[in-house]
């Protein structure tokens with residue numbers, strides 16, 4: 001079966017001098033898996049800058065057992081890491097589960113990430129299972145026959161170094177030029193738009209986190225920091241454990257979006273920088289010299305922040321079943337957090353099944369300890385920091401006070 005491309009759909013030839021191509025009716029499906037959870041705004045910004053209508057950018061649903069049973073069954077591959085294994089259900093949902101068919105299934109092989117720690121660490125690579133995940137899962141849809149072609153879908157899986165923006169235009173141009181009838185110039189412009197969209201989203205999320213922290217500081221209230229990989233935000237992978245804690249009245253922050261403003265960072269880390277123990281607030285060489293893996297680096301950095309920030313009185317750590325990347329980090333992370341008396345609870349080996357009973361019991365335990373010890377933890381951690389906390393010195397924003405007090 002002939003697979004339509006934009007060239008055949010719209011009959012336009014690629015040329016730098018051509019007017020912008022009409023891609024408004026092309027539908028692109030993206031499996032909402034792995035590091036798409038931290039880079040989705042890049043892909044939305046990139047595709048919309050190419051003229052794909054926002055309503056035609058389709059992300060698969062959150063992971064669920066039903067999704068796998070209905071769309072991924074029989075297409076499993078050998079990977080025992082659940083965040084990779086569950087991708088079959090996402091692919092299947094995009095292929096078989098759309099009322100309006102997609103034209104392109106875009107599943108990037110993300111090699112590196114644009115982490116806020118870049119420049120302070122050795123590298124910001126993804127886990128090798130993440131990089132290879134799309135190839136691995138694709139095999140399940142090709143093993144008997146080409147399911148993509150049968151459904152009139154172009155499968156594209158660009159290898160992309162999002163941590164090195166200068167490489168990305170060429171990588172995406174080469175991978176997508178035939179499918180979306182691209183020119184190099186428009187690809188480069190779209191990549192810039194993608195990074196701008198991602199940066200704007202990250203800034204907005206960090207600002208929201210700062211508002212939460214400021215509220216905690218003003219009201220002497222604790223919050224809980226989640227240390228996890230981006231896809232633990234998926235309710236089917238992280239099982240919404242943090243939401244259960246939030247229901248008890250504790251604000252939740254995700255390490256990925258912890259505020260990184262200069263004033264706050266220097267309040268927390270300034271003394272160690274002046275003493276020469278670290279070079280910057282984002283230097284993790286004191287605790288993690290082998291800093292190649294992006295999400296691992298951020299988890300270690302999050303542990304350092306949690307140990308210092310007074311209102312983070314408790315950390316919850318998530319990891320997935322069979323995660324080889326997380327194994328070596330368990331002890332250092334726990335030791336860093338607990339060194340300042342901050343509470344630490346780990347939910348390890350998470351997989352498809354939500355262990356509802358044990359989560360309920362552990363949530364009750366965490367709530368008990370956070371309620372009982374937070375006041376002392378805040379006091380002790382404040383005493384170890386310089387005076388003049390920037391969060392307590394800024395004027396409260398009315399929206400922040402109103403929304404958090406509600």
Ligand code: SF4
Nearest residue numbers: 081127320323324325
């Ligand atoms: S980091 Fe761990 S959970 Fe994530 S893909 Fe790699 S092995 Fe799987």
